[in-house]
Amino acid sequence: MTIILASASPRRRDLLTQVGCDFVVMTSGVVEDNAQAVPPHELAVLQAKEKALDVFSKVQAHDVVIGADTIVVLDGQVYGKPVDKNDARRMLTSLAGKEHQVITGIAVVTAKEIWNDFVVTNVKIGDIKAEEIEAYLTTGEPMDKAGAYAIQGMGALFVESINGCYANVVGLPLNKLSELLKKAGVKLL
Numbered sequence: 001m002t003i004i005l006a007s008a009s010p011r012r013r014d015l016l017t018q019v020g021c022d023f024v025v026m027t028s029g030v031v032e033d034n035a036q037a038v039p040p041h042e043l044a045v046l047q048a049k050e051k052a053l054d055v056f057s058k059v060q061a062h063d064v065v066i067g068a069d070t071i072v073v074l075d076g077q078v079y080g081k082p083v084d085k086n087d088a089r090r091m092l093t094s095l096a097g098k099e100h101q102v103i104t105g106i107a108v109v110t111a112k113e114i115w116n117d118f119v120v121t122n123v124k125i126g127d128i129k130a131e132e133i134e135a136y137l138t139t140g141e142p143m144d145k146a147g148a149y150a151i152q153g154m155g156a157l158f159v160e161s162i163n164g165c166y167a168n169v170v171g172l173p174l175n176k177l178s179e180l181l182k183k184a185g186v187k188l189l
């Protein structure tokens with residue numbers, strides 16, 4: 001049995017490595033569509049499942065595949081990764097001074113069953129000056145992150161408080177993952 005992380009995200013690799021998991025990475029060919037007409041938590045779960053199932057179709061039947069999808073939700077509106085600098089500017093401007101939700105959908109797929117769930121973390125962004133947004137954009141950090149910020153990077157300068165799982169914001173809710181892996185018969189400890 002091999003544990004396979006169906007993700008191109010370096011953050012997810014780091015988080016899984018942090019908890020001593022022995023795994024390999026295979027990226028899925030799934031194209032995300034955050035405009036689908038389903039509630040945000042369902043969207044995250046749906047896309048996590050799609051990524052995991054796509055990879056599962058290419059591996060051995062006894063393997064275990066983990067997929068995840070992280071989105072930012074502000075007043076019911078879903079923010080994925082920004083398409084360009086203008087999009088990132090728009091996201092950061094609207095997140096400033098408000099609380100939003102970071103939702104990660106997670107799926108663990110085996111030949112027997114698909115276990116899936118999602119985790120919500122509330123994040124309050126403080127007031128940000130326009131010039132700070134411009135300076136942050138020049139770092140390039142926002143571009144591959146949902147909501148255009150990275151709590152684990154310079155984006156931490158904007159985060160006033162969080163309520164909930166930190167790893168969930170970075171892209172992989174480790175406590176929830178452990179719960180799903182146990183159901184699939186995989187123990188990390």
Ligand SMILES: Cc1cn([C@H]2C[C@H](O)[C@@H](COP(=O)(O)OP(=O)(O)OP(=O)(O)O)O2)c(=O)[nH]c1=O
Nearest residue numbers: 007008009069070145146149150151169170171
């Ligand atoms: C909010 C936030 C998101 N992110 C990242 C985590 C995810 O990599 C990314 C959300 O995009 P995702 O579409 O969830 O993941 P991905 O495209 O990077 O990787 P894959 O689909 O192959 O698994 O945003 C941070 O790194 N820090 C943060 O604070």
